[in-house]
Amino acid sequence: MATLKEEFNQNGFLLLRNYLDKEAVAGIYREAREIFAVQIQRATGRTVDIEDRDAFENAMFDFFEKDFTAFVNTGKTVQHAISLHRFALDEKIISLLKEVGIEKPVIGARPAMQFNSRFLSKDGSKHWKLDAHQDWRTGQGSLDSTVIWFPMVDAAAEIGALQVIPGSHTTGLLESSTSGYQGGITAALREDEFVQTEFQVGDVLIFSAFLVHQSGNNITRNIRWSVQLRYNNLAEPTFIERGYPMAYIYKPESELITPGFPTAQQLRDLYA
Ligand SMILES: O=C(O)CCC(=O)C(=O)O
Structure with missing residues (x-):
């Protein structure tokens, strides 16, 4: 029987059933919805029950239509949720990485969360889903750079769970129209x-x-x-040789987002 590492090396992926702490996954999902609920309330005036899935998601769609800028910013804010970042450092995740050969794991990019729906895209664009790609092009980290993906809701084909090409991890870095998130591999791929x-x-x-x-x-x-x-592997020789390249750019906004804010009085009130 093949070990997890052998199976991973052969197929380029492993799908492990019932592996994660469901409470912790539920905690990330809850925190994300709680963050959105605050802005849904502000932007639409609606108080939503985050446990009522359809009602909550309809309110998300409404928020998206009513205040796109705040929706985008809230979407960015949930990427900073404490539960998400804590999960990324969980011992079980780190030992799984080690089990597939990532000897010295390091975070490759900030943990990310997606909320995919065609109702959360402008003008019928396909921005809510990603075309065929290899994550290495965006991260450019160690040769054995590794991604962990899981849904926070049950996800079968009809809700758009990920599609993968088994064994494609050894075909090299394929030509692509972009190194960002939109666009994708331009080399010929067969849908089947x-x-x-x-x-x-x-x-x-x-x-x-x-x-x-x-x-x-x-x-x-x-x-x-x-x-x-x-994640990247700090011990992977080409990563060391290339000087630990970091392809993700994280920088502050150059302009004030809310001109004139804050007043000194607001600060005095806060710290009174
Ligand atoms: O979740 C998805 O649909 C796409 C995610 C993905 O491909 C990625 O993050 O690299």
Whole structure:
């Protein structure tokens, strides 16, 4: 029987069933919805029950339409949720990385969360899903750079769980129209090479950053909430040799977002 590492090396991914702490996954999902609920209340005047999935998600769509800028900023804010970042450092995640050969894991990019729905895109654009790509192009880290992907809701084909091409991690870095998130691989790929993954909450996919994958098609009215964690291996010789390159650019806004804010009085009141 193949070890997890052998299977990972062979296929470029592992889908582990019932592996994650479901309470912790639920905690990230809850925190994200709580953050959105505050802004939904402000922007739409609606107080939403985060446990009422359809009502809450309809309120998300309403928020998206009513205040796109705040929606985008709130979407960025949930990426900074404490529960998400804590999860990325969990011992179980770190030992899984070590088990597939990431001897000295380091965070490759900030932990990320996605909430995919065609109702959260402008003008019918496909911005809510990612075309076929290899994550290595965005991260450019160690050769054995590895991604962890899991949904926070049960995710079968119809809600657009990830599609992967088994074994594609050894085909090299494929030509692509972009190194960012929109666009994708321009080299010829056969649609029938993609395998549709399916998940229950608690299942996790771990894959090589060279594995070709794409978003599935969410044809439901629900949002597909998911998490992506990216790691490099500090001990991987080409990563050391290349001087630990860092392709992610994280920088502050150059202009004040709210001109004239804050007044000194607001600060005196706060610290009174
Ligand atoms: O979750 C998705 O649909 C796409 C995520 C993905 O491909 C990625 O983060 O690299």
